[in-house]
Amino acid sequence: MAQEYVVITGISGNLGRLLAKRLHKEEHIIGIDRRPFDDRPKDIIHYQIDIRRNKADEIFRNHRIKAIYHLGVMHNPRQRNDLRYSWNILGTSKILSFCGKYKIPKFVYLSSADIYGAGPGNTNFMPETAPLQGWRGSAPLRDAVETDMLVQSFFWKDPDTDIIILRPVHIVGPHMDNGPMRFFNLSAVPVALGFDPMIQIIHENDLIEALYLCLNKKVRGVFNLEGGGNVPLSIVLNSLKVKKIPFLHLALHPILKKMWDFKLTDFTPDQMNNLLYICMVDGTRAREELGFKSKLSIKDTINSIKKAQ
């Protein structure tokens, strides 16, 4: 019986490392990432390569792969648009092609609930079938929508692989360094006067558990991942003692655009919608089919956001 491996792309990232730690005692892990992973546990094989290169093909040819966790997606909005597009779309395409070529039984893609897009008139708890309005946003969000749809298209192109798309809400936790974490760790944030949308957040530990569940459960399809509940944005900001600077909502977009253009902020202007409107998901499908339920309450999740000074 040949040894079976679990591939994690993007293993050197924050989530990749957490996932590797969770899995490496039970599974044989192969990590693929352009970045080094020097402090890895000894039983993890790491290939420091670009997934878009042909070298990646060898890995899949030479090892028997039981599952791929594709976390190697670029989210940084300051990254060059063409590089991010190439990395996300071409890279994901390449990995998906290996699934068919080498008959890999499982592919888990970590998408995001951001792609539904925050907007007026969103239903409060969007199911997986809700339209992806994220294409109205800036380039990074559009890339995320397109990558998600690319993976969706492989449901039909490659029916033998169990493809799972996870769409978690904002991921927070002591190891995370993403948009939401940076926002909540600012000392003062802009808010729109008269708007206080409800938000959902999920703790990194809960997310890792959801990823773990995907490995051995015989499931396929799209799953929204809710956190411990939902609260208004102001409650999160007050709990974290972040100063709120109110702006007139009509003035927000031009101000944020100028700040973005002059590199005073890393938040794209369209993310202002998250300050105005809701973008929340219904995690029933994950609860029923994947058996996933957040262990941390909303209060504990909020408390995990503040970075130790």
Added chain:
Amino acid sequence: MDDVIKKEIIKLNTRILGESFMSRLERIPTKLNEFGYDEFGFKPEVIKYIVPIFYFLCKIYWRVEAFGLQNIPKSGRVLLVCNHAGQLPWDGSVVICTIFNEMEPPRMARSMIEKWTTTLPFMGEWMSLAGQIVGTPENCQRLLENDEAILVFPEGTRGINKLFKDRYHLQDFGHGFMRLALKTNTPIIPIASIGSEESCPAIFNIKWLAKLLGAPAAPITPTFPLLGPLGILPYPVKYRLYFGEPMHFTGDPDEDDVEIDLKVQTVRNTIQSMIYDGLHARKHVFW
């Protein structure tokens, strides 16, 4: 500082309304998270501060008289269907406040609001804190499955913006509420609200101005725009609410419109006849 003001307001409200009234809030059956919000953003705590305003409006300004409150089930899901009028949705708040004030045990009905209200600053936030929900089918279904009481106005903007000359003639009903009732097996309570038409009588509607402003209507009433923005405030008519007997419907929620329409017309005709009875019984508009 904030907390001190809040405490003073609650003390004042308790003095005016009495301890037993304020305790009604505690007895509303809703599932709240550790911060005091339900999953749709309703914060019952907030009502403690605005209760006197609506109590004044219902008891003194409009002197609401409610008939047939015993028809509303004391618990469990229910769809309250009412006629819509008055340019602004005061009639919704009257129905909700009456059910809260008069029913024992108190129930908090949640109404469905238009999507574009969330684009207005403060309005969206306050509506949500007061328990009102954006009117999508998924939201309504979720609430009904949680055994909440939902207030809907199937006439929609057609009803609320109708001119005075069309008063009490029900406009076309949307079908959404019936499909949801069938899907979730929810009883429907027909409600006739008498007085909402006269609270803000629109003599004329300037359609081109409404289009220019992106508003659903630009009404001219006897006091608006004559008395400026204050002119749009509702008049102190005597409000009468008639709650009909529960109506139960069965069938396939995904039936053709034609089939659903038959059921919808039954509700519409019931409310129309309740309106006529109410108008017949009414001797004066303002008292």
